[in-house]
Amino acid sequence: MKTKLSFEQTRVLGIFLEKEVTTPDQYPLSLNAITTACNQKSNREPVVEFSESQVQNIVDELVQLRLLSDASSGGRVAKYRHRFYGSEFSAYQFNQQQAAILCVLFLRGPQTPGELRTRTNRLANFTDVAQVESCLNQLAADQNGPFVVKLAREPGKRESRFAHLFSGEVNLAEHKESLAYSASSADNSELAQQVADLTEEVSQLKAEIASIKQSLGIE
Numbered sequence: 517m518k519t520k521l522s523f524e525q526t527r528v529l530g531i532f533l534e535k536e537v538t539t540p541d542q543y544p545l546s547l548n549a550i551t552t553a554c555n556q557k558s559n560r561e562p563v564v565e566f567s568e569s570q571v572q573n574i575v576d577e578l579v580q581l582r583l584l585s586d587a588s589s590g591g592r593v594a595k596y597r598h599r600f601y602g603s604e605f606s607a608y609q610f611n612q613q614q615a616a617i618l619c620v621l622f623l624r625g626p627q628t629p630g631e632l633r634t635r636t637n638r639l640a641n642f643t644d645v646a647q648v649e650s651c652l653n654q655l656a657a658d659q660n661g662p663f664v665v666k667l668a669r670e671p672g673k674r675e676s677r678f679a680h681l682f683s684g685e686v687n688l689a690e691h692k693e694s695l696a697y698s699a700s701s702a703d704n705s706e707l708a709q710q711v712a713d714l715t716e717e718v719s720q721l722k723a724e725i726a727s728i729k730q731s732l733g734i735e
Contacts, residue, residue, distance in 0.1 A: 518663060519581055519607070521682045527554055527564065528574045529583060530622030532598035533615055537639050544587035544595040547572055559635075561624045583607055608660070613651050616640035618663065621680040626667055628675035652678050 521529070531553040536543050545553075551571045557563055566574075575596060578584040587597040601610040610618070616639035617632055624635065629648040642648050655663040656678075665686055669676040679686050 518661060518682055519583070520684055521581075523683060524566070524570070524574050525578055525581075526622040526680070526682055527560075527566075528571065528578060529598065529600060530619050532584065532596075533600060533619035534623065534639065536598065537616075544597040546593050546595050547575065550575065550596070559623065581607075613640045613642065613647075614655055617648070617651055617655065618680055618682075621664065621678070622682075626677035626679040628673070628677050630675055632678070 528550060531550055532545065535545055535549070535553060542549060547568055551566055551568050554560075554566045554571060555564060575584060579586065579596070583598060583600055584596050585599050586594065588594045599606050601608045601615050613636075616636040619639055620627060620632055620635045627635065629645045629652060632652075633642050633645050633648045636642065636648075642651075652664055652666075655661060656665065662681055664678045664680055667677045667679055667686065
């Protein structure tokens with residue numbers, strides 16, 4: 517059974533999953549390191565501006581949920597590690613590939629399998645997109661889940677995106693309305709461009725006709 521988490525909690529948890537692998541020499545993480553990583557301008561969607569006090573509250577909540585633990589070991593600076601996966605005492609028994617996918621979904625929102633393959637390259641190894649899709653299917657069909665859901669394909673996109681379900685069910689109706697609006701906007705934008713192109717073409721033709729009349733001495 518998965519625990520329902522807030523957006524803020526998934527952002528912090530995603531930081532732990534990422535930094536444990538990408539900067540192991542700086543892990544476990546201090547409060548300052550967690551805050552800095554949460555507020556990164558790259559590889560984050562959306563970009564946030566959490567204060568250290570906000571992050572401390574989120575960390576405390578995740579400790580109470582037994583998804584983080586204090587790893588200070590008597591040091592002057594408090595440090596924390598995750599308990600999300602990785603041992604028999606962890607909250608979940610994900611493998612590294614599954615955890616990498618969830619990490620990116622926590623930090624960057626819904627992603628296509630192709631995007632996930634590219635954006636998990638520092639976290640886990642996938643031989644191809646088909647392996648990513650297989651992993652997503654496992655997460656969607658897990659007996660303790662589902663942990664991810666496949667969203668409707670966006671207009672003009674070849675792949676559908678996947679979203680995590682740790683913050684509750686995705687409102688598919690709202691998602692479809694958003695896609696319909698995007699499609700409508702795209703159609704309107706294309707129509708506006710066509711009108712602009714035709715207007716420019718007419719102006720050029722008028723200029724050419726005026727030039728011909730002038731050369732022929734026609735008023």
